[in-house]
Amino acid sequence: SQTIHQWPATLVQPVGSPLSLECTVxxxxxxxxxxxxxxxxxxxxxxxxSVGIGQIxxxxxxxxxxxRPQDRQFILSSKKLLLSDSGFYLCAWSFPDSNVxxxxxxxxxxxx
Amino acid sequence: xxxxxQNSGPLSVPEGAIASLNCTYSDRGSQSxxxxxxxxxxxxxxxxxxxSNGDKEDGxxxxxxxxxxxxxxxxxxxxxxxxxxxxxxxxxxxxxxxFYFGSGTKLNVKP
Numbered sequence: 001s002q003t004i005h006q007w008p009a010t011l012v013q014p015v016g017s018p019l020s021l022e023c024t025v026x027x028x029x030x031x032x033x034x035x036x037x038x039x040x041x042x043x044x045x046x047x048x049x050s051v052g053i054g055q056i057x058x059x060x061x062x063x064x065x066x067x068r069p070q071d072r073q074f075i076l077s078s079k080k081l082l083l084s085d086s087g088f089y090l091c092a093w094s095f096p097d098s099n100v101x102x103x104x105x106x107x108x109x110x111x112x
Numbered sequence: 113x114x115x116x117x118q119n120s121g122p123l124s125v126p127e128g129a130i131a132s133l134n135c136t137y138s139d140r141g142s143q144s145x146x147x148x149x150x151x152x153x154x155x156x157x158x159x160x161x162x163x164s165n166g167d168k169e170d171g172x173x174x175x176x177x178x179x180x181x182x183x184x185x186x187x188x189x190x191x192x193x194x195x196x197x198x199x200x201x202x203x204x205x206x207x208x209x210x211f212y213f214g215s216g217t218k219l220n221v222k223p
Contacts, residue, residue, distance in 0.1 A: 032209050043116075043200065043215035044156070051209055059210070090155055099144045099204050101211055103155040 002027035006091045006104035013111055019064075019078040021107045023091030026072065031093040033074040034101065035066055038088040050074060051096070086111045115139075118201050118214035126222050131188040133217050135201030138182070144204035145177055145184045149197045150216065156200055159186070191221045 003026045013019060025031050032051050036044040046059045048066035056066050063082060067075045074091060091104040115138035125131045133147075144163055148156035162168045162175040162184065174187040188195055198216040205212065 044213035046210060046212060049209055099161065100158060106155045
């Protein structure tokens with residue numbers, strides 16, 4: 001069976017500091033990978049998605065970036081965090097030919 | 113971002129009643145429609161999906177799709193307090209590898 005891991009689960013960062021959130025999927029190959037952000041009381045905003053190693057599509061231009069250095073690893077980064085970056089970050093995966101998304105447990109980021 | 117609209121609620125129903133959750137979408141290219149449940153502080157989990165016009169039933173849940181009206185709904189029969197959560201509607205446009213979510217409807221089921 002497939003599992004998705006996200007870490008860290010919670011972090012508090014000062015404005016202007018860097019960010020790195022990591023996501024890995026086990027039990028499958030060549031998954032589609034996604035990063036979503038959910039601001040407090042809001043819906044899910046699609047940030048990035050990837051259909052393969054090194055293939056990243058960005059939905060929203062901002063100070064975040066994503067990378068996929070390995071088939072089942074997806075990383076979300078920022079060089080300098082803004083207050084508005086606070087939120088619940090969710091990694092998700094799907095089979096390449098599937099429309100079903102499965103989410104990780106999420107990473108809750110607070111920028112102070 | 114493609115627009116997916118939901119009433120934020122909260123929607124309050126008594127235990128045992130039918131809860132009706134609604135969602136509209138703007139892109140006529142939308143082909144797949146999903147309902148996710150999200151408990152407070154947790155990640156969303158898939159309840160069901162629907163591709164074709166009409167109804168799809170799965171246990172106490174029924175999804176209804178009307179592509180002409182760009183409308184999708186979720187009915188929860190015999191609502192239980194454990195159904196209290198936020199329900200997110202999502203669409204997949206033209207089967208591209210992108211899924212767009214609404215802001216969710218909060219459901220409260222009162223014992």
